[in-house]
Amino acid sequence: MPYQIVNSIISWFLKKRKHQVELFLKYPVDVQNELLFKLLQTAKYTEIGKQYHFSNIKTYKEFKEKVPIQQYESIEPLIERARKGEQNLFWPTPIKWFAKSSGTTNAKSKFIPVSDEALEDCHFKAGKDMLCLYFNNNPDSQLFIGKGLRLGGSSAIYEDNNSYFGDLSAIIIENLPFWADFSSAPKQETALMSEWESKIEAIIEETIEEDLTSLVGVPSWMLVLLNRVLEKTGKNNIIEVWPNLEVYFHGGVNFNPYREQFKKIIPKKDFKYYETYNASEGFFAIQDLNNSLDLLLMLDYGIFYEFIPMNKFDGENSEAISLSKVKLNTNYALVITTNGGLWRYLIGDTIKFTSLNPYRIRITGRTKHFINVFGEELIIDNAETALKQACLKTGAEICEYTVAPIFMNNEKSGGHEWMIEFRKHPNNINFFAEMLDNALKAINSDYEAKRYNNLTLSMPKINIAKQGLFYDWLKQQGKLGGQHKVPRLSNSRKYLEELLELMYVS
Numbered sequence: 001m002p003y004q005i006v007n008s009i010i011s012w013f014l015k016k017r018k019h020q021v022e023l024f025l026k027y028p029v030d031v032q033n034e035l036l037f038k039l040l041q042t043a044k045y046t047e048i049g050k051q052y053h054f055s056n057i058k059t060y061k062e063f064k065e066k067v068p069i070q071q072y073e074s075i076e077p078l079i080e081r082a083r084k085g086e087q088n089l090f091w092p093t094p095i096k097w098f099a100k101s102s103g104t105t106n107a108k109s110k111f112i113p114v115s116d117e118a119l120e121d122c123h124f125k126a127g128k129d130m131l132c133l134y135f136n137n138n139p140d141s142q143l144f145i146g147k148g149l150r151l152g153g154s155s156a157i158y159e160d161n162n163s164y165f166g167d168l169s170a171i172i173i174e175n176l177p178f179w180a181d182f183s184s185a186p187k188q189e190t191a192l193m194s195e196w197e198s199k200i201e202a203i204i205e206e207t208i209e210e211d212l213t214s215l216v217g218v219p220s221w222m223l224v225l226l227n228r229v230l231e232k233t234g235k236n237n238i239i240e241v242w243p244n245l246e247v248y249f250h251g252g253v254n255f256n257p258y259r260e261q262f263k264k265i266i267p268k269k270d271f272k273y274y275e276t277y278n279a280s281e282g283f284f285a286i287q288d289l290n291n292s293l294d295l296l297l298m299l300d301y302g303i304f305y306e307f308i309p310m311n312k313f314d315g316e317n318s319e320a321i322s323l324s325k326v327k328l329n330t331n332y333a334l335v336i337t338t339n340g341g342l343w344r345y346l347i348g349d350t351i352k353f354t355s356l357n358p359y360r361i362r363i364t365g366r367t368k369h370f371i372n373v374f375g376e377e378l379i380i381d382n383a384e385t386a387l388k389q390a391c392l393k394t395g396a397e398i399c400e401y402t403v404a405p406i407f408m409n410n411e412k413s414g415g416h417e418w419m420i421e422f423r424k425h426p427n428n429i430n431f432f433a434e435m436l437d438n439a440l441k442a443i444n445s446d447y448e449a450k451r452y453n454n455l456t457l458s459m460p461k462i463n464i465a466k467q468g469l470f471y472d473w474l475k476q477q478g479k480l481g482g483q484h485k486v487p488r489l490s491n492s493r494k495y496l497e498e499l500l501e502l503m504y505v506s
Helices: 002-016 018-026 028-042 047-051 060-066 072-083 116-137 168-175 178-183 196-207 219-233 256-265 380-394 429-443 445-454 469-476 494-505
Strands: 097-101 110-114 147-151 158-160 163-166 212-217 247-250 272-279 282-286 295-297 303-309 332-338 345-356 359-366 397-406 415-424 461-464
Touching (some): 018 028, 018 116, 028 060, 028 303, 028 332, 072 097, 072 110, 072 163, 110 116, 110 168, 116 247, 116 282, 147 196, 147 219, 219 247, 219 256, 219 397, 256 397, 272 295, 282 303, 282 332, 380 397, 397 494, 415 469, 429 461
Parallel strands (some): 097 163, 147 212, 247 272, 415 461
Antiparallel strands (some): 097 110, 272 282, 282 295, 295 359, 332 345, 345 359, 397 415
């Protein structure tokens, strides 16, 4: 009975936030403009605020003219100074936390500043909103009669020059209020273990007898954990282990390649999937409806958004537009200004709007993760959609994949070479390749044009990866854990060649 009371009280409290959400739904542009000038006013006496004369900026047009779009390399010197203890450089309140992120393609680590405001008004607020939106759509939820399983990265917090750095998930867990630990599993000590494989075993030991009602984590790594749970328990599915499980909050990678696998191991008819969109730089969007593929752009988290049409993308020299100018189904690179001290920062993600009232989005890929060697402009969204269609037509299931170009030589046309690790193999790999190729041609007219008569692109070449290849490759790179991702598309053959070498040498 006490758990039922707790569940009722917490769900009532979370639902109250819905009224604030409705404010930015009704006045999205006003809320964003007010936020921009609040950020400028707050930071006007910082070093960067003085450099760009924040106190004199009165319009968005002036903001665009005075403050340049920047990528990490441009702001790295300032961040390194902050990591050594200097303050008031790009944000006025003390910054002691830095989220360490290597992304997927860059071996060099990035250190993203995380202010107290970013923790409270963005990340923690988003965590509550995720639950708020879920409860509003599912008023009979019993989420808090049990615990939520959180699966962060292989995380640890390190101190350097009186500042702290680690995975964002570790920073958030480290700063959670004490009461939050009561509703989560595993315990904080386990969640922050740095050695991934030991942590998986420890999580299973701690949670296998718990009454879990929710899961939170990146799909690829959550599948690893859940399959290990089934191996250890000998159960047929996860509901036999945790019968009250009702929702999986996921993000970090596209869910489509994993959806059918989750449905198989969680065979519960009314089980819910809720997607979130967050990164080291901030928390941006949350699925706000049951059974939806669209994410509501959250406009009051201390983040001002700008967008660069990808057909005009030119890195830091690009021309960005504000929220009021965006159009439906156009691919945009995301630019953010945040309460963590990032100013017109090019995050590297691409999105498209599926609704303008309210503003809902889908993540389409990365500005650097595409293949355009032959003018085919293949993006992750194309690849994921085509793979899903090929799997549906062949009964295949995919664990991981990556794609690289086959460069032209004097004798033949170029092409795309895929490395795919199947959970369930297609009966005929040539038929799978044909279905994949047909789907790509239907989705992407540039790809279709380059495939015409095999003049520029030939049929996709598919390598079938041995089981565990991508896991072994990530382990070799020192990138096991919840926030590390396999690079999907690349204009170079670097990752594919490393995988091929690992597959045939070992």
